[in-house]
Amino acid sequence: MKNEDEPKDKRLKPGDAQKLTMAEVAKYVGVSAMTVSRAFRQDASVSEETRKRIMEAVDALGYVLDLSAGSLSSRRSGFIAALVPSINNSNFSDTARGMTDALEKTGLQLLLGYTDYSTEKEEELIEAMLRRRPEGIILTGGSHTPRARRMLAQADIPVVETWELPEDPINQVVGFSNSEAMALLVRTLASQGYRKFGYIGGTTARDTRGSQRRSGFQRTVEELGLGPGRMISFGVPPITMEQGGQAIVSLLERWPDTEVVLCVSDLSAFGAIMECTRRGMKVPRDIAIAGFGDYEISSICHPRITTINVDCYGIGRQAAARLLDALHTGEATGDEITLTGYKVVLRESTDRNGAPTA
Amino acid sequence: MKNEDEPKDKRLKPGDAQKLTMAEVAKYVGVSAMTVSRAFRQDASVSEETRKRIMEAVDALGYVLDLSAGSLSSRRSGFIAALVPSINNSNFSDTARGMTDALEKTGLQLLLGYTDYSTEKEEELIEAMLRRRPEGIILTGGSHTPRARRMLAQADIPVVETWELPEDPINQVVGFSNSEAMALLVRTLASQGYRKFGYIGGTTARDTRGSQRRSGFQRTVEELGLGPGRMISFGVPPITMEQGGQAIVSLLERWPDTEVVLCVSDLSAFGAIMECTRRGMKVPRDIAIAGFGDYEISSICHPRITTINVDCYGIGRQAAARLLDALHTGEATGDEITLTGYKVVLRESTDRNGAPTA
DNA sequence: ACAAAAATTGTTATCGATATCATCTTGCCG
DNA sequence: CGGCAAGATGATATCGATAACAATTTTTGT
Known part of the structure; x- marks a missing residue:
């Protein structure tokens, strides 16, 4: 027999609600952690009955999935970064809404950042975003610091520039002149x-x-x-x-x-x-x-x-759609320019x- | 002798910029990964000389820190979630700016979500945020679905409600009547x-x-x-x-x-x-x-x-400040109500x- | 000059989920 | 009724960084 681990020395602080993990949910239900993991994805093969039992346990225990662990092993962060100049500008908020709508049902979340019309701030934000490994990134405009460009190139994810037609596009463009x-x-x-x-x-x-x-x-x-x-x-x-x-x-x-x-x-x-x-x-x-x-x-x-009148919403919607295309086709798409309307x-x-x- | 692993079957796709890890940076500089990790934090004890060499390598290789790995092991996600009703409302964007300013230099990032004035949307967002394990969460108002309340309680992180004075506060409150x-x-x-x-x-x-x-x-x-x-x-x-x-x-x-x-x-x-x-x-x-x-x-x-006139900016600033207090004092603070001004x-x-x- | 303290660096285990492959059922068909 | 496919579940290694502790070097005090 192998020597069993002593009861761990992990001191749970008194008030500390011990953190729930998938393993605990699994033990509670009497299945393996892997099965619990599967139950959370609708495409996975778990019997309806097991899934139901698991979800009940999840509810009873108050378990909340931990994406930071999940994305590490699946190498999919599950979010798209979008940088806009200003939080308080209805044009850009319409664009953001377009993006959110386009991402609905894709399982991808939108993370917004605000550059305050500054390329330096943009550079900082790009770095902050890339550190969380977005699956794609949407920028406003075509003006970026050299370091920002380098980081984006290195990141090897699809990039969409919006709201204008950059002379030197990084990747895809959705905008107008x-x-x-x-x-x-x-x-x-x-x-x-x-x-x-x-x-x-x-x-x-x-x-x-x-x-x-x-x-x-x-x-x-x-x-x-x-x-x-x-x-x-x-x-x-x-x-x-x-x-x-x-x-x-x-x-x-x-x-x-x-x-x-x-x-x-x-x-x-x-x-x-x-x-x-x-x-x-x-x-x-x-x-x-x-x-x-x-x-x-x-x-x-x-x-x-x-x-x-600018098609703000359409810019967002199409930018996200182009990004999704690029993600699905394995980023082999040519870098296109999508023109949006104005009148x-x-x-x-x-x-x-x-x-x-x- | 143990059998050595064959050169891994990991096929790097052609265009695939092989993903850089800390280990590779470490090898390049000739130190351990741990030292590279330390070099990224200003409080860690690394000699100036080593840090300089590491940072040069980081620059040369174009390495970007991976927080999703880091936060898993450190159990610190490095962000605060904030939910506001609308993206396009200068009152709330002032509040968001207050939060961002208060979090500056703390190493914490702000992640904004928009509830569209709906508690159902808020519940969804709370779940989405909690899945990424924020260190704290700032909400607008005191009206939440029962499930949202349960998730927040379970999450065991400081919560600040803003912009009003809820009858049944979850935790801390920053607002006015x-x-x-x-x-x-x-x-x-x-x-x-x-x-x-x-x-x-x-x-x-x-x-x-x-x-x-x-x-x-x-x-x-x-x-x-x-x-x-x-x-x-x-x-x-x-x-x-x-x-x-x-x-x-x-x-x-x-x-x-x-x-x-x-x-x-x-x-x-x-x-x-x-x-x-x-x-x-x-x-x-x-x-x-x-x-x-x-x-x-x-x-x-x-x-x-x-x-x-409402002190929108102050609401944000103080909400973030209260949250930081709670984080520092090990969340032992009593749940207080901070009144903000209006005229x-x-x-x-x-x-x-x-x-x-x- | 030598012990003690401080600073620097390395080693190993681990965070919590998921990919991958293995195993076990079950059902179906000739 | 044997055999094989499809479906359901489990075991194990792993993602990439960091905590915790160990080892080493440098500094300091007397």
């Missing part, structure tokens, strides 16, 4: 007769989508022969409603004859409109203002704001008749 | 002469904070002898700007002489104000409207909205002089 979208808005407004264009955006290149919108604006105004646009930069992205208000004051001081102002987002457009209203100017009678992103506020406020939404704030309450 | 806050707003407005009070909120009890605000409203209006309040319920929480607009229409149809309307949140208040404006009513001249939460929009829009912010939308642009 922010500069083209802004160009479309400029051309649409120009075709309505506007000639003197102003632009409000943040000061730095941190927000790459913002920069792209700006360059789309600039380029298109010049292409249309409407001279260089009047551009005001204000604040570190993401610029707030308040900064939108401050910016339009600067802009109108410098170029009082401006006819229409395009803003990097609806939020700054809203701030600008409110500031104008407060100063006794009527929008669009005295000045027209447009935003970008089609946030809820733009269809509610007075006057309603002309904007670019101009004309509303009161740029109405040439200037009769917003019409 | 929503009904008292709303009562304060009612009393403040009553003291300014308002007599005929209306209220706009969601239809169900899903949003417990909303329900508490409603009951605070109702109770106080009656206490002041101003008769039963005029209450309109509209939509499933969280109610949107648009629903705020629809609600005020119903309310004014039913009770056209209402003097002031309190809304469950600033967002519905904003929607209500815009709808009034659109219909040619002036706020506050024709009707006064107030919100709750002091969102950015309320200080920007026109007219600016009277509201209750009435009077703005144009309830100005009795009705001269918002004054």
Whole structure:
């Protein structure tokens, strides 16, 4: 006979609810741990009767599966990492919702991280995420630190970049051209007769989508022969409603004859409109203002704001779908670019008749 | 001699970047895996020289620590779970920021989940989180399913409930009385002469904070002898700007002489104000409207909205701090209630002089 | 200069589930 | 009724790091 282990010296602290493991559940039911493990997966071969008994025991004991142990041995962490610039931006939250919906029923969980529009923060987050071994990762934008790129390459998992069209994609891309979208808005407004264009955006290149919108604006105004646009930069992205208000004051001081102002987002457009209203100017009678992103506020406020509607939800949904494709096909897929839609939404704030309450 | 293992049959797939482990880094540097492990923690005793060499190797090889293995053996997952109702609500995102800030430098990461104001979704999320063995968990509100409560009890980790004062706290609480806050707003407005009070909120009890605000409203209006309040319920929480607009229409149809309307949140208040404006009513001249939460929009829009400012950031910060306390003191702390502040912010939308642009 | 203390590094067992292969039933068919 | 396939279950090794303790080197005090 082999010598039996003495009762272990493991001192369970008094109040310490001894931690339940699968083995204990197994002993309780009278099966092996492996069978309990199988009972937790619907594809595994366990008789219905045994599974039922196990699940009852799980319930009775209050056992909760331990994925950290499971993922170590199965080498599947069971989650997808997604990094977005801001927690509090309905555009990105719509995108996140799209991802969550697409991942439903796949057994994969979404882990969100917030980069605060900073590539350094993004790098940190990528490292933090990779340490937990995600099965794939979704990023916003195409601007990353060199080290971030290296880590991603090394990680050998599918990567999807979203919300823009990077010049040098890592892997897959789901997004649209922010500069083209802004160009479309400029051309649409120009075709309505506007000639003197102003632009409000943040000061730095941190927000790459913002920069792209700006360059789309600039380029298109010049292409249309409407001279260089009047551009005001204000604040570190993401610029707030308040900064939108401050910016339009600067802009109108410098170029009082401006006819229409395009803003990097609806939020700054809203701030600008409110500031104008407060100063006794009527929008669009005295000045027209447009935003970008089609946030809820733009269809509610007075006057309603002309904007670019972006398929935020679709971006998320498709990004997750592309990622799942890559995971299923064994990541042999070519790196594709999936274009998502956008459209101009004309509303009161740029109405040439200037009769917003019409 | 024992038979030596044949060179393993492990077929590394062609493109497969063979997964790096600590052992390989260790071999590369010429130390033991344990020393590499130590090099990753700043408190461990490794000579500076060795650590430098190891970190260079880590960099050169592109190794990324594997926490799923580490947390299994150390029994420390290194993260805190936090569940909030909505991803896209600046109040909660401020709270989340408070938590993140408080956890900075503690080595603990925050994992956010979104319950969508549903206790069923919350239960699912709690289970999903517990499966990854968080070291603590922060919840919003005090309303949970029985199974959620059981799982939390079994998990034996500190729990903090936030944003309200539950009748039956699980453990620690960081929040304030929503009904008292709303009562304060009612009393403040009553003291300014308002007599005929209306209220706009969601239809169900899903949003417990909303329900508490409603009951605070109702109770106080009656206490002041101003008769039963005029209450309109509209939509499933969280109610949107648009629903705020629809609600005020119903309310004014039913009770056209209402003097002031309190809304469950600033967002519905904003929607209500815009709808009034659109219909040619002036706020506050024709009707006064107030919100709750002091969102950015309320200080920007026109007219600016009277509201209750809540210390959202502080709630998050303190919740995380209390959790850290509990973790450090070995969870022997008594379950305390930490009250957070709120205050009435009077703005144009309830100005009795009705001269918002004054 | 030598013992004691401190700092550094290594060895081995282990965390809790799952992959893998082995074993045991059961059912089915000619 | 033998034999084989399919289904159900179990035994064991393993995932990759870290805890715990052991061994070694360096520093310190007197």
